Structure formats: structure tokens, C-alpha cells
Amino acid sequence: MKRYLLPLAGFIVLVVFLAIGLKLDPKHIPSPFIGKPAPAFDLPDLHNPQQRVKTGDLKGQVWLLNVWASWCVSCRAEHEVVKRFVAMNETPVFGLNYKDKPEDGKAWLGALGNPYKTSLMDISGDVGIDWGVYGVPETFVIDKKGIVRYKQVGPLTDSIIDEKIIPLVRELDTEAS
């Protein structure tokens, strides 16, 4: 009887490891930016290209950066969620119009509604790379000190907004800037 215990124990350990492996989502890559200062950008406004927005201008408030593009299919579904969130007046959402043609981006917002405080144009995708964007849509929550506190890869959903984003934003609002 005893001689079977050791292989059995080994088997159980193996099964546990495989079970954990099955539950992991390989598409989810932990962001190295959590807890670190938001990467700097200096980008033109989609609707008013003479106007530029820098990361430094946004300090002192909690804000969201939502990466979107007119060619991104799941952004369309996410857009309704973003609009709902903005309507709640919790905190401003900035758009990063990633690797898009400005006219396409404007037409997309024109047709679906524009919830963004400002949409920033990242035509080359360089700012996207600086922010480690790999799966549009992505959303970042940045605190008053300009530190990235949360990253959502893939579309926001109502439950993510209600269970994660809103509690986090409210908590960050109470922090000193």
C-alpha cells in the first residue's frame, strides 16, 4: 500500500499544477506600469490638432485613458459602456485614438457619440507602444499623482465599471494630490 502513496502524491501535485495552468488566461499579460508613473505623451487633439495635451497637464485629477480606434470592432460594443460611465460624472475619460486616420476617428465619434473629454491622436502608434498597448481596446486608470493604478485589456463591461473602476476611482479621489 505504501509503495503506491508516493506516485499518487506526485500525480496529485501534477494535477494541481495543470489545473492552475488551465485557469490562467494566457491573453492576460500583467502590465509593468501598475504603480509606476504614466508614460509621458504630448499629442494633438483629434478635433483641434493645434491644441496639444501633455501627460503633465492632467496631474491633480483622477483620469481614465481609453485606447480606441475606428477599425477596432470590440471598441464599438465598449463605447456604450464608456458613454454610460461618463454620464455618471465620476471622473474624466480621455481617448487615445490609436493608429487611426483622423477623419475615420472623427466620423466614428460623430456616429456613435463622443464621451471623451479629449481624444488624442496617436497616428504612428508610438505612444501606444510607450503605454504597452497590445490589444485595443485598453483602459488605464491614473491617479492624481500621475501613477497608473489599473489597466484593463480588452473591452470594459458594465460589471467591470461597477465592480472595479468606480470603487477604485472613488478611493483614488480621496487621496491627496
Add this chain to the structure above:
Amino acid sequence: MWIRKGLLPVAIMLLLFAAVSSQASIDAYQFDDPEKEALYKKLIKELRCTVCQNQDIGDSNAELAKDLRRKTYEMISKGEDEEFVLDFMSQRYGDFVLYRPRLQTNTLLLWIGPFIILIIAVFVLLRFIRRPADEVSFTEADKAQAEQLLEREE
């Protein structure tokens, strides 16, 4: 006529292969130094495309992989070294982007794990080899019987 019929599927297959192989990365980057080119070629094989996951950025045709190749090219042509490019990528995309994980605290087990398993295996093997054979009960009667058998052989 039969020749044409037989060759058509072959021709189609060849065309399909041609289409696939021409899909590989075809950016025409110019380098002023063959060493830089070699480094570029090495690096695009060592950086993972985060969109397609099991491809390096050299193999992938995803938009992001193209952009990352461009970034890699820009950095190398400016004269940056391998460490700089790998740091640039891992700061933005995390360690996951490196196909060859670096030796650091959270990858320590990954690097020394196989050696630990080897040591355990050798230890178990040695114990197994050195273990005395199972005790066999050998009575006087058995001994007598054995002797009897041996004598009969002679």
C-alpha cells in the same frame, strides 16, 4: 488532357505555398553596419509578439509586430545595444515579451529548477541502486534442498 488535370491541383498547392511564404516580414530596412543588421535579426527573433503570443515579432504580420520591428530598427540604427532594446521592450510589455527570460528573482526557479530536479533524480536513483535486496528467508531445509539440486547437476 490528363496531364493538365493532374497538374492543376499541384499548381494550386504550389501557389498556396508561395502565398504563405511571401507573408513573412518583408520590411526593407537599410543598415549602415552589418553588425547592426545582425543584431536586428537576432532581436526580432527574441522578442515575442504580444498579440499573437506564440510568434516572435520577426515572424508575425500583426500591426503591432510591424511597429515593434520599426522601433527595434530605429533604436539599433541610432547605435543602441541589445540591452537597451530589451529594456525598452520589457519596460513597456513586461518580461513576457522576452523569449529568453532574464535571470532575476522571479525567474530563478525557472533557471535552476531543472538542476534541482536533476539532483533529486540522481539522489533517488542512487538510493534505489544502493538499497539492499529484499531479505529472503532461507531456512536450513532450503539450504539442504539447494545442495541436493547442485549435486545432482554434477
